[in-house]
Amino acid sequence: MMGAHLLGIRNVLAVTGDPVSVGGESGASSVFDLNSIGLLELLQALNSGRDMLGRDLGGQTRFLLGAAFNPNLPSMEGQLRRLEKKVAAGARFVQTQPVYSPRVLETLVERTSAMNIPVLVGILPLVSERNAEFLHNEVPGISLPDEVRGRMKGRSGAEGVREGMAIARELVEAGRGRVGGWYLMPPFGKVELALELMAAIRSLA
Numbered sequence: 001m002m003g004a005h006l007l008g009i010r011n012v013l014a015v016t017g018d019p020v021s022v023g024g025e026s027g028a029s030s031v032f033d034l035n036s037i038g039l040l041e042l043l044q045a046l047n048s049g050r051d052m053l054g055r056d057l058g059g060q061t062r063f064l065l066g067a068a069f070n071p072n073l074p075s076m077e078g079q080l081r082r083l084e085k086k087v088a089a090g091a092r093f094v095q096t097q098p099v100y101s102p103r104v105l106e107t108l109v110e111r112t113s114a115m116n117i118p119v120l121v122g123i124l125p126l127v128s129e130r131n132a133e134f135l136h137n138e139v140p141g142i143s144l145p146d147e148v149r150g151r152m153k154g155r156s157g158a159e160g161v162r163e164g165m166a167i168a169r170e171l172v173e174a175g176r177g178r179v180g181g182w183y184l185m186p187p188f189g190k191v192e193l194a195l196e197l198m199a200a201i202r203s204l205a
Contacts (some may be wrong), residue, residue: 001043005061013066013095014039014086018140037082037089038124040065044090067091069119071099071108072143080111084108087115095183097141100148100172109178118180123171125186126194128156165193169200176204193204 001012015038020028031096034042042052062168067086070079080104083094086091094112099121112119126132132152136144148167155163172182186194 001046001059001063005046005063010062011064011066012043013068014043014091015068031059032175037068037085040067040086040089040091045091047109057142065090066093066095067109068096068110069094070097070141071104072097072101073140075109076111083112083115087117091117093117093180094119094121095205096120098122098185100126100143101145102171103145105171105175105179109175119176120181120183121166121171121179123182123184123197125168125190125197126152126186127190129153129163131160131164131187132158143155161193165196170199172197172201173204 046061184194
């Protein structure tokens with residue numbers, strides 16, 4: 001991380017990461033030296049000019065630290081407790097897993113407002129029924145409401161993209177002026193979808 005700072009990197013999203021079994025990297029092994037909170041504590045120490053043992057480094061880093069948050073669980077209580085610890089450890093912004101439910105968005109806004117930290121809501125547009133079902137059933141941390149899965153049922157190609165983008169725009173409208181921002185994940189490298197959403201977000205600002 002000190003080397004990254006020397007290379008000019010200043011913004012860090014500290015995450016524990018997915019289990020090795022999800023990554024599909026042959027021969028990889030799990031590393032448990034630090035979880036996301038421990039990594040934030042390390043980076044906050046570097047920002048204060050110390051290592052994790054409290055020794056003076058003779059300089060300090062200037063990282064802006066971020067944390068991840070998954071609002072898609074049946075209950076947010078555990079995630080909220082961890083988020084409080086992450087903020088105490090130095091997190092100054094939050095990025096969520098992709099959200100597809102206005103109800104989840106509403107609860108997210110209500111439950112994190114007291115923390116006074118920008119929450120950037122993840123937007124990953126759907127492009128087909130197959131894409132929607134894969135995300136819902138196979139990707140940890142992503143959950144699609146039945147209504148959204150119903151809207152994507154039988155859709156693919158240009159029709160699937162149109163419906164997926166409509167769902168994304170509706171979520172953006174629901175969060176207008178209430179969230180700290182958005183971060184966009186264009187599916188399959190479809191940068192034009194991110195540009196379209198950026199235009200929609202700016203038009204609502």
